[in-house]
Amino acid sequence: MTSATSMRTGLCGEVGVADVGKEVRLCGWVARRREHGEHLAFVDLRDRSGIVQCVVEGSADLRSEYVVAVRGTVRRRPPGMENPALATGEVEVGDCTVEVLATAEPPPFVVEDRAEVDEAVRLRYRYVDLRRPRMQANLRLRAAVVGAIRRAMDRQGFCEVETPLLWAPTPEGAREFAVPSRLHRGAFYVLPQSPQIAKQLLMVGGFDRYYQIARCLRDEDLRADRQFEFTQLDMEASFVTQEDVLGFVSEAVLEAAETATGERPPAIDRMTWAEALDRYGTDKPDLRIPTALVDLSEVFAKTEVRAFTAPTVKGLRVVGGAATSRSGLDALVERAKALGAAGLAWFRVTEHGEDGLPGLDSPLARVLSDAERAGLVRATGAVPGDLVLAVADEHRTACTVLGQLRVEVAGTPVGQGPYRYVWVVEFPLFESIAADGHPVAAHHPFTMPHPDDVERMKTDPLSVRSQAYDLVLNGWELGSGSVRIHRADIQARVFSALGISDEDAASRFGFLMGAFRYGAPPHAGFAFGIDRLIAVLAGEESIREVIAFPKTQSGADLLTGAPKELPASQLAELGLRTAQPR
Numbered sequence: 001m002t003s004a005t006s007m008r009t010g011l012c013g014e015v016g017v018a019d020v021g022k023e024v025r026l027c028g029w030v031a032r033r034r035e036h037g038e039h040l041a042f043v044d045l046r047d048r049s050g051i052v053q054c055v056v057e058g059s060a061d062l063r064s065e066y067v068v069a070v071r072g073t074v075r076r077r078p079p080g081m082e083n084p085a086l087a088t089g090e091v092e093v094g095d096c097t098v099e100v101l102a103t104a105e106p107p108p109f110v111v112e113d114r115a116e117v118d119e120a121v122r123l124r125y126r127y128v129d130l131r132r133p134r135m136q137a138n139l140r141l142r143a144a145v146v147g148a149i150r151r152a153m154d155r156q157g158f159c160e161v162e163t164p165l166l167w168a169p170t171p172e173g174a175r176e177f178a179v180p181s182r183l184h185r186g187a188f189y190v191l192p193q194s195p196q197i198a199k200q201l202l203m204v205g206g207f208d209r210y211y212q213i214a215r216c217l218r219d220e221d222l223r224a225d226r227q228f229e230f231t232q233l234d235m236e237a238s239f240v241t242q243e244d245v246l247g248f249v250s251e252a253v254l255e256a257a258e259t260a261t262g263e264r265p266p267a268i269d270r271m272t273w274a275e276a277l278d279r280y281g282t283d284k285p286d287l288r289i290p291t292a293l294v295d296l297s298e299v300f301a302k303t304e305v306r307a308f309t310a311p312t313v314k315g316l317r318v319v320g321g322a323a324t325s326r327s328g329l330d331a332l333v334e335r336a337k338a339l340g341a342a343g344l345a346w347f348r349v350t351e352h353g354e355d356g357l358p359g360l361d362s363p364l365a366r367v368l369s370d371a372e373r374a375g376l377v378r379a380t381g382a383v384p385g386d387l388v389l390a391v392a393d394e395h396r397t398a399c400t401v402l403g404q405l406r407v408e409v410a411g412t413p414v415g416q417g418p419y420r421y422v423w424v425v426e427f428p429l430f431e432s433i434a435a436d437g438h439p440v441a442a443h444h445p446f447t448m449p450h451p452d453d454v455e456r457m458k459t460d461p462l463s464v465r466s467q468a469y470d471l472v473l474n475g476w477e478l479g480s481g482s483v484r485i486h487r488a489d490i491q492a493r494v495f496s497a498l499g500i501s502d503e504d505a506a507s508r509f510g511f512l513m514g515a516f517r518y519g520a521p522p523h524a525g526f527a528f529g530i531d532r533l534i535a536v537l538a539g540e541e542s543i544r545e546v547i548a549f550p551k552t553q554s555g556a557d558l559l560t561g562a563p564k565e566l567p568a569s570q571l572a573e574l575g576l577r578t579a580q581p582r
Contacts, residue, residue: 003049007069013050015088019074024093026052027101029131030066031111043098045070046111048136053083053092065104065111065128072096119544124558126549138546141260142534146213148259149233149530152252158209158235163198165191165215168511175219177228185575191217194527196444197512199236200484203523204515211235213530222553224542225476225532229551232479236525242467242483245524246270246423249471249481253533257419260537268471270423277396281314281403283427286475287420289410291317293402296390299375305367307345310392314402317380318409321387322348322361332405336391341401345390349382359384407475414474415539422472426450429457429466430497438499443468445494446512448483448524454490457497471528473536479528486520488513 003011008027015024028047035041043054043062054070062068072093083089108125109117113134122129129135150160166189169176176190192198194216202210214234220226233252237245250268258264269287276285279292296315300308318324324332329346336344350359357370358377365373382388389405391398429449430439439461441447449457450465457464467483485491491513495505505513531543544550551557571577 011049012045012047012052013087015052015074015091015093017076017090020076020091021074023071023073026054026070026093028068028070029104029111030062030064030068032064033062042092043070043096045093046131048140050087050133052086052088053077054096054098055092055094056096056098060098060100062098062100063104063106065107066100067102067104069099069101070096120552120558123544123550123552126559130548135545138534138538138540139548141538142530142546144259145256145534145537146530148256149252150213152255153211153233153235153248156209156248156251158211158237158248159207160212161202161207161210162212163192163195163202163214167192167198169508177217177219180574180576182574193218194232195234196446197509199234199525200446200512200520200523201515203236203238204518204520206238208239209235209237214527222551222555224544225529225535227531227543227547227550228555230543231530232527233530234525234527236523238521238523240522240524242425242469242524245481245483245526246469249526249528250423253421253471253478253528256533257537260534261419265419265421268421268423270425272426273424273428273465274426276422276424277399277403281399281401281406282475283424283470284472284475284477285422285424286407286410286412287422288412288416288418288474289406291319291406293399293406294379294381296376296379299372299379300392303369303372305364305372307343307364308390308392310394310398312395312398313390313392314398315376315380315388315390316402316406317382318387318389320385321409322350322385324348324387332389332409335408336401336405339401339404340397341391341393343391344401344405345392347376347388347390349377349384349386349388351384358382412474413541414476415536415541416474417539419536420474423469424472425469426465427468427470428462429453429464429468429494430461433462434499436499439497441494441498442466443480443482445498445500445509446482446484446491448485448490449494454493457493461497467524469526471526473533476532476536478532479526481524481526483522483524486516486522488516491516 009025012026012028026045028045031044031046031051033041033043039057041056043056044051045054054072072095074091075094077090077092107128108121109115111128111131113132166179169190174193176193179189179191181187181189195212195214199210212234214232216232217229254265273283276283281293294315296313300313333344345364346362348361350361353359357373360373376388380388389402391402428442429447431442432440434440448467450467453464470480471478485494531546534546535543538546540546549559
């Protein structure tokens with residue numbers, strides 16, 4: 001047995017047949033007590049490693065969640081009394097003496113995974129919830145994954161450097177948490193959204209390869225894959241290309257997955273942003289879903305059906321979907337409209353008719369030409385029993401609407417294997433045109449444009465590709481990165497395209513641009529969310545299940561009651577006063 005201390009010889013879950021006849025000292029919590037006559041009790045003792053049965057003679061007062069120390073002798077359980085559900089189920093600890101180290105009130109819920117407990121209650125009593133095997137396993141998996149990431153980065157020559165938590169505002173788009181300064185009244189720090197600028201300064205400082213298991217904070221609306229506070233692998237490297245960065249991060253991610261699952265995933269697939277949008281309707285494609293969007297524009301190029309007269313017609317095969325009820329189909333139509341489409345066409349595929357053409361059950365079937373009926377089925381690969389969904393609209397709308405329906409119809413939980421990673425590359429440099437006529441940066445303004453597209457930044461900015469890339473796992477974006485701009489002339493062209501004046505650039509980014517004047521190497525980087533990666537590897541649907549003390553979806557900390565008002569004296573010391581509620 002391992003994990004021995006002066007109080008115990010080992011852990012409850014480590015006791016086994018090899019220990020029969022040995023005296024052991026164990027410490028833990030009373031999981032349950034079962035009376036056997038007046039003077040004999042079976043006590044299930046639990047610690048972080050598992051449960052072992054202890055046989056206690058006498059009338060000791062032991063209740064649920066009491067903290068106890070037990071001394072006894074390991075022996076085999078009587079024949080027929082083994083418990084295969086426990087790792088320690090072949091043995092028990094007999095002739096026990098028990099010392100109560102701390103009493104406990106009845107817990108607010110049973111400390112078992114099978115107990116259904118409201119999440120608000122779990123978070124309010126998180127210290128009890130953390131005793132459950134599921135939470136113990138999740139947080140220990142987290143520690144193992146972080147250890148694997150560190151090993152992979154160390155092995156590739158990266159140096160771990162901590163960057164400040166009190167920082168200056170950054171241009172990354174998300175709302176920041178402000179921290180008032182006591183010594184500089186009226187001035188504020190912000191908590192970092194990411195160490196983006198700090199790590200670029202490290203490259204100027206010659207560190208060459210940097211990484212950090214970084215704590216980041218963003219004042220954004222919360223959801224299953226987002227918290228105010230989150231942890232990411234943050235890395236940056238000098239004298240590298242995009243290919244190098246993808247290789248560095250892939251090595252870390254695959255080692256983390258192997259640590260979690262015992263099996264190393266295959267090399268990570270890759271596709272461009274344009275391909276991801278066209279085939280999957282999203283830049284976060286879930287490759288576990290076997291079907292992809294198909295282009296039906298040629299099928300309906302000469303159509304007389306008004307519903308299909310649009311720049312793009314996209315189709316999706318739903319395997320076995322013909323069994324969907326009419327109310328279910330109506331719900332899909334309404335969902336498509338809610339997502340921005342003008343409508344949704346559906347076709348149940350039936351057996352071929354006497355004319356040799358595929359059978360289609362749909363309100364639109366009778367108005368399709370024979371060529372359109374045959375082309376629809378041929379292009380989608382549908383067979384009898386399948387359902388075909390089609391959206392006709394502008395290209396992006398048709399793709400994104402049908403892409404969202406693809407995910408919703410499949411209903412595959414993000415934490416359900418297999419684990420399908422994919423790199424998405426060549427994102428647009430600009431995402432839209434603002435009201436002032438200037439393009440809006442899709443990422444931060446330090447992203448290097450694709451070398452083939454630089455000349456189009458003024459004439460056709462929305463066609464300019466960037467050297468930016470995302471890593472996606474099972475439909476969740478794990479993280480993103482890019483090759484950075486290190487040349488002053490290219491940075492000036494990007495600032496000009498964005499409508500950022502020289503004065504504004506100096507005010508907002510002066511300390512970074514000033515550093516670049518002293519010799520900035522070509523550099524690129526990446527960051528991915530460790531919480532998201534571990535949630536998927538743990539089979540969870542929310543990152544709250546792999547964080548020790550998360551916030552609720554409203555941003556509240558039910559355990560501590562935060563956020564709370566500060567006393568007037570503390571506000572005065574900071575030079576602050578709160579506005580009166582309206």
